[in-house]
Amino acid sequence: MSIEKDIIIIGAGPIGIACAKACKESNLNYLVLEKGSLTNSIYNYPLNMTFFSTSEKLEIDDIPFISSNPKPNRNEALEYYRRVASSNDIAINLYEAVDTITKADHKFTIHSNKNQYTAKKVIISTGFYDIPITLNVPGENLPKVTHYYKEAHPYSMQNVVVVGASNSSVDAALEIYRKGGHVTMIIRGDAIGERVKYWVKPDIVNRIAEGAITAHFNSEIEEIQDDVVIVNTPEGQITLKNDYVVALTGYIPNIKLLEDAGITFSDDGKYIPNYDEDTMETNIEGLYLAGVICGGMETHKWFIENSRIHAKKIIKHVTSIL
Structure with missing residues (x-):
């Protein structure tokens, strides 16, 4: 039996949380699926890691990120995003990995290691930190x-x-x-x-x-x-x-998940997925990308700072057609 949602968001990193918050503000029936812990990539950073950016560039919407340092560290970021998720009562299923995404009859079917879902739209925001080179x-x-x-x-x-x-x-x-x-x-x-x-x-x-x-x-x-x-x-x-x-030779995104979903890529070997920069919609109608995953193998192209806007772009487009 499938669980029905308007939108399934895959990945509970900062951008996935931003997408979820935008969904909630638009009264969309959504759910975030995350295969690991909340902000799993940041959790896996070194304990003493310091961000390159200042805290305000890592903020979601207008929620202040207060840091005691000129540049925040890993623990401060974990605390910030955890509080954003909890204080906004974001709907997230942690430790639930998505195996497949298929589309038929204008609806998506999402199989995870725990459940099956149907959704009108899907947002993939899985980052790139999962697969070591x-x-x-x-x-x-x-x-x-x-x-x-x-x-x-x-x-x-x-x-x-x-x-x-x-x-x-x-x-x-x-x-x-x-x-x-x-x-x-x-x-x-x-x-x-x-x-x-x-x-x-x-x-x-x-x-x-x-x-x-x-x-x-x-x-x-x-x-x-x-x-x-x-x-x-x-x-x-x-x-x-x-x-x-x-x-520590770098990491690559889960290209196979995108390929299996039918997303096409650039032909230059960089596996940059094809999507509309104004709406973030891929070549599969109703399937969107957000965050670092948009850069394919060019993992230094997108960051939290410059991809936070993806959430509002996507939800603006979704609400205009739902």
Whole structure:
């Protein structure tokens, strides 16, 4: 038996919450389905992560985001979005993963791991943090390898390889170093990433320059073994004594969910979904995208700051045709 709704929203991140709030204000019968915790992506950020943006740029509508710091941290963001959801009595089913979205007779059928729903419209706001970009090397499945970083304490007094040169890689390398870990960075390019936070970049550059953190540029891991990592460098292949590998090489959105729903993409290999920028409606009538998912593999194109407007665009269009 199907549960009927006007709108099903998939993903309870900040943009999914914004879409839900807009639905409620328009008296639409909606439900948010989230496969993990509330704002699951932010929950999975490192414990000490600080946002690049100031708090007002992360706000939903006119609800103030008060932070004790110039730039808010992970815990403050979790508290803010939790309060937005609870104080507005947003209808959310947590830990309910959507498996399929199909359309027939002008209605959508949504199957989750718990229920079946029918809806007139569907909004997908699933972000991009769910699927790590893997190294595709032997040994990557060993227990000592992780593609997510939470905190530095477990790596104290250990030989740790950090893969990547993005914000997450740099933050992890610096935190582990300061908690007593012996850090070696393996970086495919010839420099620290251009998008690294401006107040952090001098720190990592100086730590590398003084030798506190070792960095191998233009290098890639060849193989991961129980107690060593084999790395290809410009000077030749080297073997590093190793306890843990923290491979922070980025993440990709759930493209398959969109593909299976019938959404088409750009033909440039970036999997940018086709949608109307004014309404956020895809090539499937009644199926909308919101937030980071709109950028496909270009995960640095959309953020909370510049995609909050998606919610109002979508609901404005929905209410004009329902």
